[in-house]
Amino acid sequence: MAPTPSTTAPFSAVIRAASQDRHLEAESSAFMGDMLGGRLGVAAYARYTEQLWFVYRALEDGAARLAGDPVAGPFLRPELARVAALERDLGHLLGAGWRARATALPSTARYAARVTELAASWPAGYVAHHYTRYLGDLSGGQVIRGIAERTWGFRGKGDGVRFYVFEAIANPAAFKREYRALLDGLAVDGPEKRRVVDECRNAFALNTAVFADLGAAFPLTG
Numbered sequence: 001m002a003p004t005p006s007t008t009a010p011f012s013a014v015i016r017a018a019s020q021d022r023h024l025e026a027e028s029s030a031f032m033g034d035m036l037g038g039r040l041g042v043a044a045y046a047r048y049t050e051q052l053w054f055v056y057r058a059l060e061d062g063a064a065r066l067a068g069d070p071v072a073g074p075f076l077r078p079e080l081a082r083v084a085a086l087e088r089d090l091g092h093l094l095g096a097g098w099r100a101r102a103t104a105l106p107s108t109a110r111y112a113a114r115v116t117e118l119a120a121s122w123p124a125g126y127v128a129h130h131y132t133r134y135l136g137d138l139s140g141g142q143v144i145r146g147i148a149e150r151t152w153g154f155r156g157k158g159d160g161v162r163f164y165v166f167e168a169i170a171n172p173a174a175f176k177r178e179y180r181a182l183l184d185g186l187a188v189d190g191p192e193k194r195r196v197v198d199e200c201r202n203a204f205a206l207n208t209a210v211f212a213d214l215g216a217a218f219p220l221t222g
């Protein structure tokens with residue numbers, strides 16, 4: 001059960017607090033631990049990046065569909081777009097012809113399908129996924145970039161780790177503050193906010209499921 005959100009705290013604080021346990025769970029997965037501990041080969045990192053490509057295509061195809069939507073529209077900032085960066089990384093990691101070989105793990109397919117479904121049916125639910133990925137990338141994603149550069153020898157901020165580099169965001173801390181202000185003004189009523197929190201928790205769980213599949217494919221810890 002998610003903790004009951006406060007009715008007075010700003011929504012950005014509510015959603016953060018209500019997803020903290022799920023964040024910890026995702027962060028503590030064996031795959032993440034092994035990856036951040038530098039114990040995995042570059043093939044595992046490449047497979048992970050490939051999974052992100054499926055997820056971000058769903059997010060960014062969804063964004064194209066939601067442009068102009070009064071609830072989700074304000075969150076859809078072009079500076080966040082990650083698909084082009086992921087495609088450069090994957091060309092570097094997997095070599096020519098990677099698109100024809102790319103496959104989604106079952107958990108990734110479920111995750112991407114959920115994002116696509118929400119983009120078509122529930123804009124505020126889509127925002128829950130948007131928040132979970134993009135604010136995370138602007139935060140802990142920077143830790144992953146540093147470790148990937150050191151572990152697998154990518155050029156600093158170069159091909160292989162472009163996904164983590166937001167070239168159009170000069171000041172991530174300021175960007176995150178603005179993003180949280182948008183969350184605080186999310187144009188839905190209280191009961192719907194409660195559902196958004198639940199969907200955010202679901203978004204974290206979908207990420208954890210991808211880590212579990214990746215952990216099974218690249219076992220080490222355990």
Ligand code: HEM
Pocket residue numbers: 012015016023026027028032036131132133135136137139140141143176204207
């Ligand atoms: C080992 C991996 C991870 C590390 C080291 C990490 C680390 C962090 C850190 C340090 C912050 C706080 C940044 C701040 O206060 O500005 C943060 C925030 C966040 N992370 Fe992670 N994280 C990891 C994995 C994930 C995953 C897998 C997700 C979800 C897909 C995620 C989603 C988020 C979100 C949404 C926030 C923003 C919370 C908020 O301020 O509202 N993180 N992360």
